[in-house]
Amino acid sequence: MLQPIMLYEFPRAIVHFDGDAFFASVEQAMDPSLKGKPVVTGKERGIIACASYEAKALGVKRGIPLHEAVKMCRPLIVLPSDYETYSLYSKRMFDIARRFTPMVEEYSIDEGFADISGLRRVFHASYEDIARQLQSSIRAELDITVSVGLSLSKSLAKLASKFRKPRGFTAVAGNHIHLFLDRTPLEKVWGFGPNTVQLLTKQGLKTAYDFVMRPEKWADRLMGKVGRDLWNELRGNAVYPVVTEEKSTYATVSKCKTFTSPSRNREYVYARLLRNMESAFIKLRRHKLRARVMGIALRYQDFSEDAVEAALNRPTSSAQEAVPLVKTLFDSIFKDGAEYRAVMVVLGKLEPDREEQFELFEDRVRIDKMIGASKVIDEVNGMYGKHKLSLGSSLFLNRNRKTARDALPWRKIDLLKGESARQRLNLPRLAIKV
DNA sequence: TCTGGGGTCCTAGGACCC
């Protein structure tokens, strides 16, 4: 016998909208000839980033290798991911939501929350009708579909939007929460990962309803703050706020890359690490940030990893400046004979990269050169492709390539103050040796 | 989901300071 949890329908009204196969849908919206066909994105990585519902129906899922997907589904249309365009659609989707209320949270590129509490009078409509209008506006204007959930808290709204997909609409009013949670297995709950589900299962729980019927104190003892918050959220007592501020800056920037085949080769692993570091710094500069600390991790075949972290001499956005540190970190954890499958670089303690503040006794000339070098690297790579211009030591990676063009020797260049990238463009393959 | 890549938040415990 289920016990009601709440009597009121909507003391608060939170909407969660979630793009249906977002990347693939955007591709289909831009090229209507793709509609109704199995489309996937992720060509550039060889792994499915997103599959259209037509492709999903044939068993194609996120994360599986392309060649496998092609086997499952013969006329599969494979496209490279076009994040610029997806971001544009994303922005327009949130703009539409903001026409209903300014209380909109951009949770990720393809999903968001809107707090429409108290807007029934304004729209002369029920909360359901308002949420449905939001859903149909997105469809009408962008030609993509979203699934929508409406309930009393973010956690409930998110569960609701997942309840029926694609193009689903699910409203869970307060007086129906108990019925809904009873049909919700633990692992569906936003915030219950594999570990928590295991823990709760051991306690004899099966559904979200079982969870909320335990006392709050019990959830708190077992899981601390997360448990307490989720307990309240699931009972329709909103504790997670809808966050309207745009997420302006990152806390960390990282770059991780699995090798095509595992390696024991010290030089190779180091070269991959260096290349990852460059990628991380490129991203850092794109966001006009600089880092105070850098960490690296080397992942072994069994997925365990060794990691170290250290402060940079001064906050920087220059990969060249970080080379000595990355070398030290690498030497401190690399084990001869061990087989590695991936390397990772994490830049942390990020801050805005405004006017550089120089401390006394710093080598101004050298620092200027490094900043200049970074600018040139970004410019050249912007025109010729990532890593065309890179640190000397990571060129080890190109030595194994077969083509004659790639076998060209790299050249050491010194950059002069004020020198532009274009003046250098006629050089074959550049490297900056530090 | 035997494992791709990029993130965030929370907590426990140590260092250090009155």
Added chain:
DNA sequence: TCTGGGGTCCTAGGACCC
């Protein structure tokens, strides 16, 4: 010197999310 109580900051690591 081992004795009180209390606070802050930082770090490592776990867990989870898209």
